[in-house]
Each structure stands twice: as structure tokens, then as C-alpha cells.
Amino acid sequence: MVDEQDFLAAYDPGAYPSVAVTVDVVALTIRDGALHLLLIRRGQPPFEGRWALPGGFVRPDEDLTAGARRELAEETGLGGEGLRRVHLEQLGSYGTPDRDPRMRVVSVAHLAFAPDLPDPAAGTDADEAGWLPVTALANRQLAFDHGRIIDDALERARSKLEYTPLATRFLAGEFTISELRAVYETVWGHPLHAGNFHRKVLSVPGFVESTGTSTERGGARGGPRAKLYRAGDARLLHPALLRPAREETVR
Amino acid sequence: MVDEQDFLAAYDPGAYPSVAVTVDVVALTIRDGALHLLLIRRGQPPFEGRWALPGGFVRPDEDLTAGARRELAEETGLGGEGLRRVHLEQLGSYGTPDRDPRMRVVSVAHLAFAPDLPDPAAGTDADEAGWLPVTALANRQLAFDHGRIIDDALERARSKLEYTPLATRFLAGEFTISELRAVYETVWGHPLHAGNFHRKVLSVPGFVESTGTSTERGGARGGPRAKLYRAGDARLLHPALLRPAREETVR
DNA sequence: AGAATAGTGTCTGTCAGACACTATATC
DNA sequence: GATATAGTGTCTGACAGACACTATTCT
Numbered sequence: 001m002v003d004e005q006d007f008l009a010a011y012d013p014g015a016y017p018s019v020a021v022t023v024d025v026v027a028l029t030i031r032d033g034a035l036h037l038l039l040i041r042r043g044q045p046p047f048e049g050r051w052a053l054p055g056g057f058v059r060p061d062e063d064l065t066a067g068a069r070r071e072l073a074e075e076t077g078l079g080g081e082g083l084r085r086v087h088l089e090q091l092g093s094y095g096t097p098d099r100d101p102r103m104r105v106v107s108v109a110h111l112a113f114a115p116d117l118p119d120p121a122a123g124t125d126a127d128e129a130g131w132l133p134v135t136a137l138a139n140r141q142l143a144f145d146h147g148r149i150i151d152d153a154l155e156r157a158r159s160k161l162e163y164t165p166l167a168t169r170f171l172a173g174e175f176t177i178s179e180l181r182a183v184y185e186t187v188w189g190h191p192l193h194a195g196n197f198h199r200k201v202l203s204v205p206g207f208v209e210s211t212g213t214s215t216e217r218g219g220a221r222g223g224p225r226a227k228l229y230r231a232g233d234a235r236l237l238h239p240a241l242l243r244p245a246r247e248e249t250v251r
Numbered sequence: 252m253v254d255e256q257d258f259l260a261a262y263d264p265g266a267y268p269s270v271a272v273t274v275d276v277v278a279l280t281i282r283d284g285a286l287h288l289l290l291i292r293r294g295q296p297p298f299e300g301r302w303a304l305p306g307g308f309v310r311p312d313e314d315l316t317a318g319a320r321r322e323l324a325e326e327t328g329l330g331g332e333g334l335r336r337v338h339l340e341q342l343g344s345y346g347t348p349d350r351d352p353r354m355r356v357v358s359v360a361h362l363a364f365a366p367d368l369p370d371p372a373a374g375t376d377a378d379e380a381g382w383l384p385v386t387a388l389a390n391r392q393l394a395f396d397h398g399r400i401i402d403d404a405l406e407r408a409r410s411k412l413e414y415t416p417l418a419t420r421f422l423a424g425e426f427t428i429s430e431l432r433a434v435y436e437t438v439w440g441h442p443l444h445a446g447n448f449h450r451k452v453l454s455v456p457g458f459v460e461s462t463g464t465s466t467e468r469g470g471a472r473g474g475p476r477a478k479l480y481r482a483g484d485a486r487l488l489h490p491a492l493l494r495p496a497r498e499e500t501v502r
Numbered sequence: 503a504g505a506a507t508a509g510t511g512t513c514t515g516t517c518a519g520a521c522a523c524t525a526t527a528t529c
Numbered sequence: 530g531a532t533a534t535a536g537t538g539t540c541t542g543a544c545a546g547a548c549a550c551t552a553t554t555c556t
Contacts, residue, residue: 017311021270021346021357060268060355064346093344093359095272095315104311106272106357108344178535196519198536203517217527223534224526239517429508447546449509454544473555474507490544 019095020105023067024055024146026091026153027076027112028187029131030170035186036131037150038075038120039142046101047143051132053150055107065090068110075129076117087113087169091153099145109149111156113169161187163240165207168231174211176226177201178219188243200241206234270346271356274318275306275397277342277404278327278363279438281421285384286437288401289326289371290393292379297352298394302383304401306358316341319361326380327368338364338420342404350396360400362407364420412438414491416458419482425462427477428452429470439494451492457485 027038039051054075058067065088073083088110095106120129134154142150161167167183168175181197201207208229215225278289290302305326309318316339324334339361346357371380385405393401412418418434419426432448452458459480466476 017272017308019270019272019309021268021272057268058270058346058357061348063348064344064357090343092341093315095309095359097312097314106309106315106359108346108357176535193519193521194534195521195536195538200518219528219534221533222526222528222531224536226535242518244519427508444546444548445507446509446511446548451545469554470507471555472506473504473553475509475553477508493545495546 018104020103021058022055022105022107023058023064023071024053024107024109024149025068025072025075025088025112026053026109026150027072027086027114028134028153028157028170029114029116030183030186031116031131031133033182033186034133034135036133038072039130039132040075041128042143050141050143051146052143053109053146054129058108064108065110068108068112072112075120076114077120078117082117085115085169087166091149091156094145094149096145107144107149109153111153113157113166115170115172158187158243162242163237165231165234165237168208174213174228174230176215176228177208178226180208180229184241190244192244204234204237204239204241206232207237208232269355271354272309273306273356273358274309274315274322275304275358275360275400276319276323276326276339276363277304277360277401278323278337278365279385279404279408279421280365280367280382281434281437282367282382282384284433284437285386287382287384288404289323290381290383291326293394301392301394302397303394304360304397305380309359315359316361319359319363323363326371327365328371329368333368336366336420338417342400342407345396345400347396358395358400360404362404364408364417366421366423409438409494413493414488416482416485416488419459425464425479425481427466427479428459429477431459431480435492441495443495455485455488455490455492457483458488459483 025038029036029038038054040054042048042050042052054071056067056071058064059070062070068090069083069088072078072086072088076082078086091109091111093106093108095104097104099105099107117131119131134150137147137150141147161184167180167187170183170187171179177198178194180201181192181194184197185191209232211228211230213228215228218225276289280287280289289305291305293299293301293303305322307318307322309315310321313321319341320334320339323329323337323339327333329337342360342362344357344359346355348355350356350358368382370382385401388398388401392398412435418431418438421434421438422430428449429445431452432443432445435448436442460483462479462481464479466479469476
């Protein structure tokens with residue numbers, strides 16, 4: 001089946017089904033102790049006025065991930081150096097035939113973890129853009145199937161924190177163990193035991209490495225100065241930091 | 252950026268970049284104690300004569316996963332009932348600009364786990380198709396970037412056996428613990444301790460459930476008759492069956 | 503008989519989580 | 530001084546892996 005159509009397509013570009021490919025980005029960050037994501041309010045139909053993920057058509061000579069990075073840069077106004085600190089990975093593709101009422105669109109969704117970024121600059125177009133807390137999404141109707149994409153992205157993010165050191169990507173270059181714990185608590189949505197978390201993080205090889213320095217001041221409400229760490233060189237956590245046993249155990 | 256182009260595309264279908272979308276399938280099965288995957292020898296350029304993954308253009312009114320299922324059915328000659336036993340999931344999308352020399356093609360790759368299937372029937376086209384042992388791929392040049400897709404698929408498969416009960420999808424309806432262990436050993440590529448594996452599998456809630464019956468005969472080279480089990484209702488394994496500590500711990 | 507396999511018992515080391523405690527900083 | 534946080538000590542239960550052993554069935 002492949003080659004019969006391949007053959008036609010090779011000599012007649014109109015012979016293969018017409019599909020548009022877009023890249024969308026679920027960009028997550030932590031602001032004021034809450035998980036936020038980057039959304040854009042649509043200025044045109046369909047779904048005019050609704051919030052949507054940043055994204056757009058993939059360009060002819062651009063890799064999928066490069067396209068996602070470009071879209072992210074355009075919406076955040078982030079330069080080359082800032083972008084390097086952002087983790088970006090492919091999440092999955094969404095191609096239900098009628099997900100866009102205008103035509104067949106396959107969207108390659110990506111997931112980004114960013115340190116606290118400034119508010120989107122007045123964008124390249126008239127649309128409103130901003131970081132919204134994910135908790136504000138529950139009652140909101142998003143454009144297209146972006147609600148489902150975000151659900152998948154959040155689950156992926158929660159899972160990634162278990163077995164990769166990517167939680168550090170939500171933080172600036174140097175951070176305390178408490179700040180790292182706050183990332184986990186925010187993404188996972190429940191508190192962790194401070195003492196056990198502390199010991200656990202330091203016991204995983206390559207997760208964090210000491211800078212030798214400490215914070216200038218103690219906590220706002222008291223407490224000693226905390227030691228500062230930066231991300232280590234591990235790409236996987238061994239052993240993993242598993243989420244507290246969810247009795248759901250999905251059946 | 253989205254809507255500027257969206258706007259054009261809505262009224263002029265030629266205004267968005269022309270991209271073809273295909274679905275490819277990495278179908279895995281176990282034959283004679285070795286991991287095999289379904290490949291097709293290409294009858295036309297490019298990559299004429301090379302092995303390639305089964306796949307083809309996604310059809311206009313077809314979901315991505317449905318397209319993968321269709322491609323798999325076409326190549327295996329598998330009917331509705333047999334297909335239901337096959338696990339199919341999206342693996343990821345591959346869209347490097349020059350991965351197909353003819354045009355821009357984004358391929359949505361899927362991963363399938365199948366019980367031992369018959370050899371592909373004389374296919375719908377003249378291409379040669381067959382189950383090849385994955386070990387035979389090491390020295391072989393595959394078409395397009397299919398070698399990389401397969402690498403990703405194998406790693407995903409190994410990982411999936413850790414925390415899901417999908418190993419059972421490689422087996423028929425009823426199986427012994429030893430047969431299940433053989434699946435793990437084959438996919439992971441090294442032997443497991445029989446006694447510990449046995450106890451572990453039975454201790455994970457919902458992984459397998461007893462049929463109450465046993466095999467007719469003992470093992471070919473001796474041993475008692477083994478009890479038979481079928482897949483349980485768990486969708487995740489808790490606790491997981493982790494692969495023996497790979498000291499690599501990817502840095 | 504000899505050999506291989508199914509399944510169970512038991513021990514050890516690792517690790518997660520609970521709890522307790524100290525030391526240091528803030529207000 | 531009251532209070533909150535950083536970081537450590539210690540215990541318990543769960544679990545992985547090693548080893549040993551019995552029972553059963555094959556050639």
C-alpha cells in the first residue's frame with residue numbers, strides 16, 4: 001500500500017491527502033508557587049475568544065522540535081540564552097479528523113519546562129497572551145482539543161519528575177533543596193515530607209551538586225540559611241522519586 | 252503567529268506549507284524465543300530493496316491510530332478479532348525535513364505488541380513482507396530513518412514492560428508464568444531469576460489471574476505441569492518490575 | 503536414574519516514609 | 530521569646546535479589 005501511493009506522490013504532489021501539520025507547545029512554569037502555562041487568546045474564529053496553546057504551522061525546512069522552539073520564542077520573547085535553559089520534548093501528535101473545523105490538521109504537541117519567565121511581551125500579533133494558572137482551566141473551554149493535550153502534558157510532567165532531574169529546569173541556576181521540593185509539591189499537587197525529601201535528593205547520584213555557597217538570608221519566617229545547589233549531570237534518577245502511592249493503581 | 256497563517260489557510264488551502272502525513276507501525280512479536288518485527292522490502296525508489304516499516308498516508312477521515320491499525324491489518328492479513336488482541340499505541344512523530352528525499356513527510360510512528368502471528372499473506376502489493384528478528388537489523392541499512400524509529404520503539408517496549416502488564420499482549424489467552432518470564436527475558440535481553448520472577452508477578456495486584464487449570468504436560472525436558480493464568484485487569488503494575496540495575500544510569 | 507522445571511521458604515541489603523530532634527535564623 | 534525552617538538520626542515495613550530446597554514430570 002505504501003508504494004503505490006508513494007509513487008503517485010513522487011510525481012504528482014496533489015495525489016496524497018492534504019493535511020496541515022502544526023506544532024503546539026504546552027509551556028509550563030511555576031509562578032508564586034502555582035503551576036502556570038502559556039496560553040493565547042484567539043482573535044479569530046474558530047474558537048474566537050477562547051484560550052489556545054501557542055503554535056503554528058511547521059515551516060518547510062524546520063525540524064518539528066525546532067518549530068516548537070521557535071513558537072515558544074516568538075510568544076515569550078525569549079532570546080537564545082534564555083531558551084537554552086528551557087527543556088523541550090515532544091509530547092505526541094493529535095490528529096482526530098475533525099479537531100479543526102476548517103481542514104485536516106495534525107498537531108505535534110510539545111512539552112516545555114521553563115524557569116519563571118517574564119510576561120509575554122506585546123506579541124507579534126494582536127492576540128492576548130499570558131501565563132495562566134492551570135487551576136484556572138478547570139471550568140474553561142479551550143480551543144480545539146487543547147484541553148486534552150494539556151491533560152496529557154500535565155500527566156507527562158508529573159511522571160517526568162519521578163524519573164528525571166527535570167524539576168531543576170523550573171528553577172534558576174542555583175537553588176535550595178526546599179525550592180526543589182516546592183517544584184515537586186506544585187507539580188504533583190500535594191505536600192512532601194521535608195526531611196525525607198532532602199535526604200533522598202542528596203542520595204541520588206548526579207541529581208544535584210553543591211555550589212559550596214548558601215543563601216544570604218534565612219527563610220522569610222525564620223530558619224537557618226540553606227545550602228545552594230545546581231543541577232547535576234544525571235539524565236535519569238536512580239533510584240527514582242516515586243509519587244506517593246496513588247491507590248488508584250489505574251485499573 | 253498562529254492566526255495570521257490560520258486566517259490565510261482558512262480561505263486559501265494552498266497558503267499553508269505542504270506536508271504529507273504518514274502512519275508507520277513498529278509491530279513486535281515473539282517467535283521461537285526471539286523478538287521479531289514486521290518489515291516490508293521496498294519495491295520502488297527511494298531506498299529500493301531496503302527494508303522499511305509498514306505504513307502509508309493517513310486517510311482523510313481516519314484517526315491516526317486507526318490508520319496505524321489499518322496498515323497493520325493490511326500487512327498481516329489480520330481480521331477484526333485477531334486485531335483486538337494487538338496492543339497499539341502512538342510512539343512519536345518523525346519530521347526531519349529531509350527524511351524523505353521526495354517531499355516533506357511527517358511520520359506518526361506507532362508501536363504494536365502482538366501475539367505470535369502467521370507470516371504475512373501474499374500482501375496487497377508485490378512487496379515482500381515478513382517478520383524479521385530484531386537481531387538481524389544490526390548490520391542492515393533500513394529505509395528512511397526507520398532504524399532510529401525502531402531503536403526508539405525497542406526502548407519504549409522495554410520500558411513499557413516495567414510498569415504495565417503489556418507483556419501479556421505477546422502471549423495467547425492463557426499462559427504460564429514461565430512463558431511470561433520468557434517474554435521479559437526476550438524483550439529485555441537477559442535472563443531473570445525464575446523463582447523471584449514467579450513470586451513477584453503473583454504479588455502484583457491485577458497483573459495475572461489464575462484460570463484454575465494447568466498445562467497438559469510438563470516441560471519438554473521435564474518438570475511439573477505449570478498453572479495457567481490470563482491477563483488481569485491492572486493497567487499499571489504496582490509495584491513495577493524494574494529492569495536489573497543498569498549501571499549506565501545514563502549521564 | 504538423571505535432569506530440568508514449578509513453585510516456595512528464607513535471608514540480606516536497599517529504600518521509602520514516619521517520627522523525633524538539633525541548630526539556626528526570622529519576626 | 531516564639532516560631533519556622535534546614536538538616537540529621539533512627540526505626541519500621543516493603544521489596545528486590547540471592548540462595549536453597551522440595552515436588553513433579555520429562556527423557
